[in-house]
Amino acid sequence: MQKHRIDVSRKAVRGAGPMITHPRRTRPSEWLRLLPKMCRSAGRSRPPRPPTCAAGRALRPRMGVTAAGIVGALVCSAARAQDAAAQRITPAVRVFRECSPAVVNLSTTTIVTMQRRFGVESIFEDIFDLPAARPRSFKTNSVGSGFVIHEGGYIVTNAHVIDRASEIKVTFADGTELPAEEIARDRRHDLAVLKVDADRPLPFLRMGRSDDLMPGETVIAIGNPFGYQHTITTGIISALDRELRFSRDQVYSGLIQTDASINPGNSGGPLLNVLGELIGINTAIRGDAQNIGFAIPVDRLHDLLPAMLDIQRLRRVEFGIHFDSKEPRTNPPGIAIRSVDPGSPAHEAGVRAGDVVVGINDTATPRFMEAFSVLHHARPGNTLRLDLLRGGERSVRPVKMLAIPELDSAALMARRFGIHVRELNPADLRRRGLRRAIGLEVKSVEPGTQAAEAGLSAGDLITLFGGWPVTSLAALGPLIEQVNSGDLIPVHVLRIDGERLIRAELALQAK
Incomplete structure (x- = not known):
């Protein structure tokens, strides 16, 4: 029986190379070999017609060829869908x-x-x-x-x-x-x-x-x-x-x-x-x-x-290091120390302003938050190993965190601002008709101070200090500790004058 050979032109399968002929019994391997090229040409030209006999009847490939065609169509469809989705990202x-x-x-x-x-x-x-x-x-x-x-x-x-x-x-x-x-x-x-x-x-x-x-x-x-x-x-x-x-x-x-x-x-x-x-x-x-x-x-x-x-305020520990917000360009990366408190554990350990902390307790500290995470988990009595970079030289300095003794907040307020304050007791609340403590009471104001010139007087209530509520001396002390000499601190004051409430905000400069 004569075998029919059907040509598939370049136009039909672009890039298919030399003219390809298929015998009457088409081999599935040849169809599979053509699939990648058929997928690439999809949408640009019509797909090749299936082989036909001399009488024009379509030849029936084996079941493997049919399955290969279905798989190829699915692969092409999935590829086009992925391309379309990628374009929408x-x-x-x-x-x-x-x-x-x-x-x-x-x-x-x-x-x-x-x-x-x-x-x-x-x-x-x-x-x-x-x-x-x-x-x-x-x-x-x-x-x-x-x-x-x-x-x-x-x-x-x-x-x-x-x-x-x-x-x-x-x-x-x-x-x-x-x-x-x-x-x-x-x-x-x-x-x-x-x-x-x-x-x-x-x-x-x-x-x-x-x-x-x-x-x-x-x-x-x-x-x-x-x-x-x-x-x-x-x-x-x-x-x-x-x-x-x-x-x-x-x-x-x-x-x-x-x-x-x-x-x-x-x-x-x-x-x-x-x-x-x-x-x-x-x-x-x-x-x-x-x-x-x-x-x-x-x-x-x-x-x-x-x-x-600031770990000293949050944990009530003495550490002595104040970090700079700007990250220096060093190798390895780290965080710069803005200042070191004289006499603090860090100062006694040889840490100085300008040093760059590149690690704490074998944890790399390329950013401030890495350093804070280590410090936040430390407790009074813990010793931290600071990996420092200074002038291109690295060194390790052990720094012990010490517990800070309780502050004399009233004395600190008097020394830095010339204001003498005290907490409200239950008798004060009843006398003033208050349900709860809403601030610290001013006992007296030193003459000649900025607070006195601003009109602050005995009996006034300080409700906010630097934007923070202060209903106890324990809350006030750590706030004053963070104040530098010359800083202007907003202080909210409430004055109860009979049935009148007078609110005022003062800007007080720290000594």
Whole structure:
């Protein structure tokens, strides 16, 4: 029986090489050899016709050939689908995939106690012990956002997100829910740091920089608006160095303005660039406008972290090292020491300002948060081995952390500001008609001091010192310790004059 040989031209199979002929009984191996070239030509030319006999009847290949054709079609279809999906992956998609595991949703619970008197609720009833008042307590819940800055479980958010919270819960992208504790807060700059205890290292965001931002640059916000978890919005940087005034006492400056949608619940979440780097912390919106949101620049967070996370204040230990917020370009990378307290354990160990810490207890410290994580787990009496770089030479210095004795906060306040204060006792609360202590009472003010010239007098109540509430001497002392000579400290004062309440803010200079 005569064998028919059918030509398949180059036009039919582009790039197939020399003219290919197929015998009547087509071998599956030849079809399989052609499949890659057929896939490449798919969509550009018509596929080859199946072999036919002289009478024009289609020849029936073996079952293996049919299966090979089906597999080839599926492979081509899958390849085209993958190519199409890859083309749809925008920078925003990549950033969300990479960064969303490090973004958390915050839910807070606040216990509010109110008094109802004559059918009218008054905020003053939370302070004053008014007669015939019936206490009523209830819980309020709010939502916000945050992001992980270190794998050890350290999270940054806005201070107002956790304000007066009695309970804080953190939810991650995979649904994991953990309780969080506040370890530091800066109300003046609306920043706070939380800590969660996780059973594994957590993904964290890379810190970028905000000194080279460009109006018109694409930005991405991820957060928890209205409780809709892990929502992404995009926009551009609308302007830089904006000022936002909430009240006479609360002014934020140097903010990033963006038209990326920032809604209630987005506060505390990250503002990212197209590289997935943190460039800002979303903080506020204009409620009377659309697409006007504001973020705290990341450089401000970077500058404030060493002061917010001062281990001496947080752990009540004497260490003596104050870190610089700027990271020097050294090999290996490390963190610079801004100053060393004279007579401190670090000073006695030979540590000096300008040294670069590249490791603590065999843990590399290329960034401040790595160093803080080690220090935060240390306790009084522990000895830390500091791996230092000085003038290109490395050395190891053992530094012992000592417990700080209790402060005489009243004496410290008198010495630095000329103000003598005391705590309110139960008899004072009854005499003033107060339900709880809301500040420290001024006993006297030294003549000729700035406080005296500002009008501060005996009987006034100091409620905030440097933005922090002070209802006890124990709370005041560590705050004064952080003050340098010449610093201007905002002090909030409440004066009760009969039935009048007079509030004032003074800026007092430390001696």
